[in-house]
Amino acid sequence: MADHSPDDNRLALKVVFYGPALSGKTTNLMQLHSLLNPQRKGELMVLETRDDRTLFFDMLPIGLKGASGLDLRLKLYTVPGQVQHDSTRKAVLSRADAVVFVADSQTAQQDNNATAFGNLEENLEKVGLDIDTLPMAVQFNKRDLPGVVGDAELQKRWAETPWAPLQMASALHGKGVLETFRVLLDRLYTEVDREFALDTDHGIDRDTFIRQLSAASEDSRAYL
Amino acid sequence: MRTFEDDPTLEDLLSADQLQRLNRMLSALCREPVEIGSDRKDGALALEFNLETIGWLAGGSSEQERLAAADLVSFLMMFIAKYRLAANLHHDTTEASYAELQKQNEALKASEARYRALSDQLQEQVDEQVTVIKQAQMDLYESARLRSVGQLAAGVAHEINNPIGFISSNLKVAGEYVNDLREVVPDTRQNRELLDDFTDLLGESSDGARRIASIVSDLKTFSSIDQADYTLCDVNELLASAVHLLQTEYGHDLEILKKPGELPKISGHPSRLSQTFYNLLDNAAQALREQTQESGAEGKAGRILAKTSVDSDGIRVVIQDNGCGIPESIREQVFDAFYTSRPVGSGTGLGLTVARDTVRAHGGSIQIDSREGTGTRVTLLLPVS
Numbered sequence A: 001m002a003d004h005s006p007d008d009n010r011l012a013l014k015v016v017f018y019g020p021a022l023s024g025k026t027t028n029l030m031q032l033h034s035l036l037n038p039q040r041k042g043e044l045m046v047l048e049t050r051d052d053r054t055l056f057f058d059m060l061p062i063g064l065k066g067a068s069g070l071d072l073r074l075k076l077y078t079v080p081g082q083v084q085h086d087s088t089r090k091a092v093l094s095r096a097d098a099v100v101f102v103a104d105s106q107t108a109q110q111d112n113n114a115t116a117f118g119n120l121e122e123n124l125e126k127v128g129l130d131i132d133t134l135p136m137a138v139q140f141n142k143r144d145l146p147g148v149v150g151d152a153e154l155q156k157r158w159a160e161t162p163w164a165p166l167q168m169a170s171a172l173h174g175k176g177v178l179e180t181f182r183v184l185l186d187r188l189y190t191e192v193d194r195e196f197a198l199d200t201d202h203g204i205d206r207d208t209f210i211r212q213l214s215a216a217s218e219d220s221r222a223y224l
Numbered sequence B: 001m002r003t004f005e006d007d008p009t010l011e012d013l014l015s016a017d018q019l020q021r022l023n024r025m026l027s028a029l030c031r032e033p034v035e036i037g038s039d040r041k042d043g044a045l046a047l048e049f050n051l052e053t054i055g056w057l058a059g060g061s062s063e064q065e066r067l068a069a070a071d072l073v074s075f076l077m078m079f080i081a082k083y084r085l086a087a088n089l090h091h092d093t094t095e096a097s098y099a100e101l102q103k104q105n106e107a108l109k110a111s112e113a114r115y116r117a118l119s120d121q122l123q124e125q126v127d128e129q130v131t132v133i134k135q136a137q138m139d140l141y142e143s144a145r146l147r148s149v150g151q152l153a154a155g156v157a158h159e160i161n162n163p164i165g166f167i168s169s170n171l172k173v174a175g176e177y178v179n180d181l182r183e184v185v186p187d188t189r190q191n192r193e194l195l196d197d198f199t200d201l202l203g204e205s206s207d208g209a210r211r212i213a214s215i216v217s218d219l220k221t222f223s224s225i226d227q228a229d230y231t232l233c234d235v236n237e238l239l240a241s242a243v244h245l246l247q248t249e250y251g252h253d254l255e256i257l258k259k260p261g262e263l264p265k266i267s268g269h270p271s272r273l274s275q276t277f278y279n280l281l282d283n284a285a286q287a288l289r290e291q292t293q294e295s296g297a298e299g300k301a302g303r304i305l306a307k308t309s310v311d312s313d314g315i316r317v318v319i320q321d322n323g324c325g326i327p328e329s330i331r332e333q334v335f336d337a338f339y340t341s342r343p344v345g346s347g348t349g350l351g352l353t354v355a356r357d358t359v360r361a362h363g364g365s366i367q368i369d370s371r372e373g374t375g376t377r378v379t380l381l382l383p384v385s
């Protein structure tokens, strides 16, 4: 649930990166941290990892100010993908406004993808959310590796779902991360605008929303 | 309600003591004392965490010093906040898991209770079945014994049939000889008396032989070992021989009123029908006996009515007694297999179950009307075709 406090004119949104263990959720967030240059960007908090694995979650806050003075915040979370951390996943998923599902493209990981997707569906239901109406983007990561399931085949498999077309990414190399994020912002905007009249009340139209929140990556690249 | 992800305030991150200590340490590093607080003072720098201003840093000798101090504080806050976040999340998930466990525990308790109830119920059913099986064993033993007694009776009847036949005809011829003798012996008073006595002896013996023959015939009808299949039966005849056999067993002081109607023959299994009639008559006789035992010698006279008739429903066989009746409490059970209210050995052991099964096998029905202490009426309905 978007957390809106009209008193201090603040709107906090929550985006959760979900997926099987080691699919690259943390990598996505780290890349966003370094690629993004939105109006406002907080610290990337990587919480307590062990052997390179997320034990709790990672969190990156970003934000923008609307013409009305609306203080809009986006908190990006990852969940721990390992099966045993289900209660943590549920806690992080609760009150989410959007989900990025990060799948692993490697052939051997397809079962894990399916399990994680089923788990997402199940947990969404448990926290009172509906997978069919929640804004969501699906990313197939690690495209740079050999032995991944083919692009066309994946697209075909998902063609009939509300999440087509899939986003292809190589998060480790910063590819497809921003694109995925923008697709998500696009879908998220529709819902948030419907509820909070971002455009009419706060002067934030779709383009501004997407551009500002995923902004300046090109600029920051130019700096590098 | 606060959740783990709510933005922390300065107080969430540091206790008053810790804040004081931090202020002292920072001041020691700077030329002028530094102070962190929640009020914005002149020239104070915002301390940001997660895009949130959580406090203000004032003091120091210069902007540069404040910036350096604020940087250091932000750096520290990051770890404190991480710890807080992790701890809060841990707390939240633990609570959630605990709640979940409690719910599961409740559900388990409920299902355990259900299973316990079920198991009690099953135990009850098992106990019931064990009783039934025990009874069945006893009754099976009893009916097997009766069957072999029946077979023995049939065998004996068969063996007796021949000698009783020639005894009867010999006695008849002997009677004729006595009449012949009357012609030839001198007609004296003594001779007359002797021959009259002789005639009486032969007559009584003939009567006896006839009775033996009749019992033998009833025994044969009743056990009908040689008639395994359905044949045309005369219900009146079958009923009459069952009555006769019962009277033989109980003695002739048992009053059985026969009211046979005119009946068509029906296709049936004679020995099973005989058995059924016998069982019902036997039940009636025992009911009379029980009634007599209860009310003593001055009780009303026991009587059994065996009546047959025919109407559009078929042949109706009524066997009625004015005996002790069937108590309300066991009326439901009387048809149960092997149910008996009497100790084993005192009845035929075949009871009403056989009667019901037989009647059903003949496409008919059985009905019992009874009042305790007044009597019982059993009505069998056997379809004609």
Ligand SMILES: Nc1nc2c(ncn2[C@@H]2O[C@H](COP(=O)(O)OP(=O)(O)O)[C@@H](O)[C@H]2O)c(=O)[nH]1
Binding pocket: A019, A020, A021, A022, A023, A024, A025, A026, A027, A028, A052, A053, A054, A078, A081, A141, A142, A143, A144, A145, A169, A170, A171, A172, A173
């Ligand atoms: N080859 C390759 N490896 C990746 C890619 N993205 C992530 N990884 C690696 O996969 C492992 C797990 O990534 P991480 O982001 O921690 O996964 P998480 O469990 O989903 O958070 C790490 O060793 C990453 O370096 C990618 O696009 N290509």
Ligand SMILES: [Mg+2]
Binding pocket: A025, A026, A027, A053, A054, A078, A079, A080, A081
């Ligand atoms: Mg991770």
